[in-house]
Amino acid sequence: MTSAAQVRPLLLGTAGCLALITSRRRLADLDAAQILSLDVLPPEDAVALFGRVASAARAAAEPEAVAAVLELCGFLPLAIRIAAARLRTRPAWTVRHLADRLRHDRHALAELTTGDRSVAAAFTLSYQHLPPEQQRLFRLLGLHPGPSFDGHAAASLAAVDLRDAEVLLEGLVDVHLLQQPTPGRYRFHDLLRRHARDTATAAEPEGRQRDALRRLVDFYLHTATAADRLLHPHRPHLPPDPPVPDCLPYPMSTYPAALAWFDTEHACLLAAQRMAVTHEWHQAVWRLAWTLNTFHHRRGHSHDRLAVWRAGLAAAEHLPDPTIHACVHRLLGYAYADLGRHGEAIEHLDRSLAVADDQRDPTSRAYALRVLAWAWQQRGDDRRALEHITHALAVYRTLDNPVWEGDALNEVGWCAARLGEYDRAREHCQAALALHRRHQHRSGEAADLDSLGYIAHHSGDHHQAVHYYQQALARNRDLGDTNQVVNTLDGMGHPYAALGRHDDARAVWREALELYRAQRRAAAVERVLRELDSLDQHPT
Template sequence: MPHSAPIRLRILGSVECWDGDERVQLGGPVSERVLVTLLLEPQRVLPVHRLVEAVWDEDAPATAAHQVRKAVAELRQRIPGGRDLIVTDGPGYRAAVRPEQLDLLQFTEALRRAREHAAAGQSADAAALLREAIALWRGPVLSGNGGAVVDAASAALEERRLTAVEQLFDLRLEAGEAPELVAEIREAIGGSPLRETLRGQLMLALYRSGRQAEALAEYGTIRTVLDEELGIEPGDALRDLHQAILRNDPALAVPATAPTAPPVVTDSRSTLPYDLHDFTGREEELNKLIGFVEDATGSGPLIVAIDGMGGSGKTSLAVRAAHRLTDRYPDAQLHLDLRGYTPGEEPLSPAAAAEALLRMLGVPGERIPDDPEGRIALWRSTMIRHRMILLLDNVVDEGQVKPLLASPTGTVVLVTSRALLVDLDAAHSVSLGTMAPQDSTALIVSVIGERRAEAETEAVAELADLSGHLPLALRIAAARLRKRPRWTVRYLVDRLRDDAHRLAELSAGERSVEVTLRLSYEGLDAGYRKAFRLLGQHPGADLDVYTAAALLDMGVRDSEEVLEYLLDMHLVQQHEPGRYAFHDLVRSFAHVLSRARSSGGTGEFSDEAAGAVRRLLEFSLAASDAACDLLFPGRVRMARPESSFRPELAPLAGAEAARDWFEREQDGLLAAIALAFRRGFDREVALLAANVVFHLDLRGRLDEFLELCRTAVAAARRLDEPVLLRLSLSNLSVACWKRGRFEDGITAAVEAHQLAVDLGDRRGQAKDTGVLGLLLATTGRLDEALSRLEQSIALKRELGAERAEAESLSNISGVHMERGDFDDAVRAATRSVELARELGAVEKELVGMSDLAQIQLAMGDVEAAARTLAQARERAPGVLPPAERALQLILSAEAESRHGRWERALQWAEEALATKGLEDAPVREATVWNTAGRVFHRNGDHQRALSLHRQAHGSAARLGHRVEEAYALDGMAAALTALDEVERAAEQGAAAEAAFRAMGIPGRFRR
């Protein structure tokens, strides 16, 4: 006899079989693989040998066929109605399942219908169906443990899923979504980093969100990934998109969308609060919540738990959903505040809640039992007779809710809580974060009016940012503006910029962000409250468990448990696995708590906070030391003060892991240094900055490099510590050279060198003499530069400072080249490359190879230069800073152009000129522009050549970069001659000749 209730089977992930609300145990791995193989091809007869292959691949035992038949028999016995589900058909078996029974069939049908709706222009319906299909996916079939046959089928299904994901993103982009898509597309890329369609969608979403630079950076990322993984370039579509973003193509603009009609709310008898007329955003969460109700099966109760930090709009969302569902639940719509986080009140007990709910349903007081158990029993027996909505608001924990639930029942129960209610069995969950930026601004506009908002669109966006995109804060801020019509939006924005008083500004009547956060904080026990305050001292955007362990002064495992608990309580957030963050307003609240605990109420930070910051800095120094040792071999580390605790560091397997660590932590390290400077931790500032500048230089973040060096110098002067001052000045001189501030660099290098002499610091003397030589060379003082660099090299060689020697050899090779001493130039560059290679300093090696290629080109040995550059490009893609990569590319373009291989030459030239970050390195920028000018001149594009040389001349003249200034004049003369502007060409040529003579650069040896 067939089973009365349909069996539900799920194979898109781990295999599951459900009989109503009961999960059916299927047996061992053989049974699971047999069932899944049949379900992958429903209604198709699979012979036994095919099932044997699926279970064992090529290692089937002699008894395999017997085991398959035994597994089928067992499945038929375990699954209700199993004999009708797995049918014997001729030589094999067939899975006789209906579409509503199998998630794979539902997945396929949803995709089919989505295609039909999309073809008919019904984009919203198509998107809804794609969401439905994607939501069915829980992972690879059999969680990736199905063997070769199943895995092959799973891979094909994964491809279909990814295609559906891409189609959904396309539809959402067409509908005008952009900022809210960025995180979702990034998550999809994380699992499929080689899919160019996803990367293009991310670029478009970023571009439409006003993040053009990030969109272009994504192109560089996928290009590197494809090159490293497959050795190919991005396809035409991605390249075309990249070019369109570069030129701000109007075709990329957000398509116009039709306004949607406001929801219709029916007027029904209930105790629900009123639905906000200006409810804004949360469409995804609302649809998800209502979807749980629409798709519900079983006998209930249907429970949907909505959690989120205080002020995130949980109640507003629940109320809106309840009003939307009123027609489905006509008996009653009840709302009860359980007072879990209500100022001055204790949470309601389950018995008190039961009494309140009974009275809402009209049960007379005399019928309500006096004892708590009796009240709860009466409520439960009453509940099962009604089809109603029950909104239990402001719940403190699961214990408040569980006694109020009965089964079977037709009630939908909406629960809101600041805590993640993990022990609320069978509950669906909707977690609220902050609002999307466009929804935040829309909420403000709905309160203050379109005319007022349109007059200050930028200020409205800033107001949303400063309100942390938190609904409560947004409503308070907007309400303040509405009540003060004379205030401009900018005036309130300026008031909110003061972090110390921001929470005080976000208060209106009984509503206050600070009070809301304080209630969550005070609900913690003492240990968690202290942990919250300590973690709040971290100044960066996010932190990992190792950093948290340092702040908390505990082990990593314990720190993770603390973070996870605070995450469940929505006092920290998690945007990616393993990293935690404070909402901006929550961090402000943590700082308020720290100031409140300071001695005497002075507003200064407490000893507790100061101790956390000191541990953070000591940890950051130790961790960055470990990363720098791996990433920059051969560097010299100064002596460190003894740490006040034993920091636990993340294990780093090698240079690549160290680079990844810096990428993740760089912004947090900069924020920590800024905090340390404000708090007077000057020694830690100087020491930590000396580590961080290495990676800033490597990534081409030269403005931050320069600013950090200035901060380190100021800290060392305040500390009156000559050793640290010399180190900081030395780094500052390098930063000044890279940013084109040559006179400032010379001043810093001279002071640093004198301090090194006074201290008897020979390593310092060697470095500062070399930097001074580099600066002098750039300003055209080649003879002085040569002398300084020779002194530096001799001293570094004597000290065995091979990394530093490689740097100075690289620098002196350029001086020799400009003077026409090619043999000396080649020897210096070659030795620089050899030393860097021996040390494993790949970046230095590649820079040296660019120097060598430039010398070979100046000598006219184009073949040698091409070989050098080819080796450099293959050596370690992605290692060089952006400006050095641009130089490598433009030298490659010049070598190719001299061979007449124009397609690749022009491609590399354009890529070099478009390099993101080149604009921050004016010394290299001028060289790239001049070299590109020569390439285009050689190709006959004299107007483009003239323009590039003019750019180079303007930049070099402003900087005092005499060498490139002279080459720019020379290039302008050549381009003007080709354009028949003979008189102007003669003027520029004469100026160039005078500049070359002044520097002692002989005419026959010029580039």
Template sequence: MSEFGSRLRELRRAAGLTMEQLAESSGVSARAISDMERGHSRVPQARTLAALTDVLGPGLKDTARPGLCEPPRAINDFVGRADELDRLRRHALAGTGQAPVAVVHGQPGLGKTALAVRFADQVRDDYPGGRFYLDLRGTDPEPMPTGDALVRLLRALEVNPRRIGETDDERSSQLRAVLSDRRCLLVLDNAGSEAQVRPLLPGEGGSLAVVTSRRVLAGLEGVERIALAPLVPGESAALLRAIAVQAADPGVVAEVEAVARYCAHLPLALRIAGTRLATRPAWTVEHLVTRLADADRRLATLATGDIGVATAFALSHAQLSKPARELFRRLAHVPGVDFAPALAAVLTGAHPDDAADGLDELVDLGLLQQSGPDRYRFHDLIRLFAQERLRIEEPAGTRAATARRMACWLLETAIVAGRWFEPGYGCLPPDYAGPVPLATADEADAWLQAERDNWLGALRTAARGGQHQLVVDVAEAMHWYSDKYIRAEYWYDVYGLSRAAAAELPDRRQEVTHINYFSWAATNCARRPDEGARIAMDAHRVAVDIGDVKEQAWALRYAGDAWRLAGNPAAALPAYRQSAELAVAAGDHDGYVQLRPGIARALAELGRDEEALAECTAALAEIEALPVAPRPALGARLNARITMAACLSRLGRWAEALRVAEESLPVAEEYGYAGYLGEVHLTIGRARIGLGAPEAARPSLHLARDLLRDLPLSNLQALTRESLQALS
């Protein structure tokens, strides 16, 4: 309640009047009187004050001066933030003697001020000492000096100007003393730093301070930090509907969702988009979608009057140091969603430690988000702003050179990491001196997965730029590694690019190799076995034409895989057998040992389990006898054992099936492919049911169901469901 409101109520009651009686006598509405008494409206206009004074006497005029530090008008169409508002309420009630302080922080445009003002409006009756708002102008070139802020708050708290202290320390002490005796709410908006805001915070007592800032203000101790995120899709749509009548039409739900996506669910962007729509009655939501779809014009579209998304971002950008500004704009080159500090260092040529400091500066100012340990990402609209700054601040030649340096580093690192899984390499080159730790296969795998979108983006850029041999080299380095993630669809893209690149090079043996890889990707990754078979037979014709026996063998093997996965093991079996003969003739031991389990699988799928068992036994013996590289040996050994265990299950030899499957389990875990691991757990579960231990079977079958769920192995999924149903 404001001082004016308190005095109005006091004088009305002293006169023995109800609100309705005062309204009738003065001509001022009862609702207006109620709002004034509760502090819901500002100091009244002169005519209203004169009318009230005529009834209540001159005592009201003394309190009718313009209020200092009054909160701004709350937004009527405020949407969402229920959890954050609830956290603020709970924190306000968590009294420990010290006055509670909450810091609401986040990137520009998230609605930090709107949230704080909304909260202040909701709890106005809980703070009879008054609600006070102060914009600290933390994003201005010259933020409000702490001394000025203290003077404003003390004057708003009705401290006699002549008694206000001379120094900031004295004023801060006075502020704490006044707040300790009153229950007040301070909204300290747009704080620039801990040093600016710390002297303004209450000490002991029942007051509450809500601080908003683009910075985390990590130096403030004992505060509740509430990090704002973009709105969820439903809230974004609700905000647009609340602002613009066109968005409330049930027939434009999809278009409203598209606007929300283009606004990246940022409240400021949504409000601007909704306002543009609302102030242009001739526009449809589809018209707005079309405008926002142009990424180069999106930031310009998200501006109206004196506010704009880019303007909000620019306030934070202006506070960056020169190295951080360079880093910010160059991060726009990153092709993926997120990245690590090593990539930031490559973009600027800085030492990794300096790059990490720059990233922290960007995070602190809300221009970058931390998405995990040592991982960073842009909000979509801030990425567009970074791209805009890049175009404005760096010439085309510099931009191109930076992009090439980044792409080359990503692809060269990908080659080193991928070769950990190549039979001919399997280790780190002795001269490797890169900033990324790749000392083990696990580290190489972790980097390839974490930076997948980035090295894939760089690969596409290299393909568009005609760097054909580099594209082929990267794809070649991934050949054996790709088996670890055999169902990942991006391999279809990788080997489609390498096939096209190899076709532009003079080495036809290299070309047929990558046609074969593309066949494998079409069958196993894109799940298009008919296409995979056609590509494999194209590869076979080229291999025959150039006399490459090894690639003939691989082509027939990939054709056999495609036919078998398409449900035609009868066509696959002779292809596998011919492929095995060619592999022996070519001396390709790695390829040969993988074919024998393939033959066994085809036999098993034809119902010839005894023959399949014999093939598996022979295959396991040859894997141990032949000079085979570790990774191919691991895959062939695992495949043979999985097939053997499944055959034993179908033959009802449950104890043998369980033993072989359990022996296969650590090998499947080491290999890392979910499909193989799911098959092993399925056989373990079925064998335990067959041995009369259904409860022991249940955990393995549940694991099998989860591991096989997203894989195109419908026969195994069906068998898992049947086995689980047998337990119910």
């Protein structure tokens, strides 16, 4: 059945009569019906179906391979039945061999055919009943490189307005060609995604596919640029070229909305950059790395940051602008330093500084010196770090930007504190805090308070240290800056321990441990485990 109108004449009006109706389409307008949408099979039922069709003994002999086959079939009953039937008719095959064949993306749907049964044919039947505009959107969505998407992305991809895109998407949900895991968010079943992509390749000329993907990449780039401005308004503004026609970036106006958008779209943004690399859209490649940088820093995505900046460097080599080269080498150097790859970090940062000096660009020079200072500090050379950040501060003071000057003041204070120069450190960090508060730079203020907590603890004022750390922690939590949250928690444990507040120290270090593990910061994990071990002698 395809509509409620087909069903109504068949229903008996007498009490006690039941009718079971099946349909590819959701029959939402059928009054008094109990609607049950069938999902994919649960894992245990999928294993049972596979074993019943293929052979229980063969399935039991290779449980891990069976799990892989079921995953590749997306737990769809028809796909599982066909895959198992193919295995049953090929005694020389192992389940692992079948899984390997299904992993070949281009041929997976062809593998899921036996006799007159075909997963692709079942999908095609649903597709053929769609109106033309819905068929087109279905095809184009198959080109989307990310795991899920919303109406804004679909509108740019298909060059339609947002309302039309949402109506078309809901129609695809109604006929079970799309899933809706959360309101306003859509995704394909894996096999349906392959079918949609194959259909697009067959039906859409290459030029139209490329145009659609360019609109999509521009959608992510321009929306991310606007979101990044909300996350870090004091960052240098590097606006990209205008979006291509029919690209509709998503407008945002608040910090929480911007952070939530990045969290939701992170995988799609990474996929969009890879798509831009494939199509040699070099400006988009490096600019996507730029727009992701603040988010990657605040959420502790160090490995992703390195990956996008490596792609950014490869793209920048095709661009003539030396300012871009200085920027890319600097931020790639930062990414390497953050992961402890100090030699590569210093190499890229020295190149960034050299380009800035060749161009007589004081802003790029100041930034390069500042990141070099941080890289040397990460490497353990605090004296050299202090020299570099002191030079950076002198340059920043010529640029008439008090926020940037405040950043450098705090970092001079931090490096001085690590060298035991606590009076000098306190003076610089308090000056930084005053500038950042005056200019409402919240992340800078949090960093200053964290530094002052470190200084107070190492000066013996543990109560004041806890007070500073608590303020820093509150601001970092408010910003969603999990990268700095974990650093502040880590630091806070020390004055708690010094005050004999071992339960408090244990609590903050345990939270820090979980965050460090989530951020894959192995050295920090080992260090915090040692701190926790040192508290074991104290009763809870």
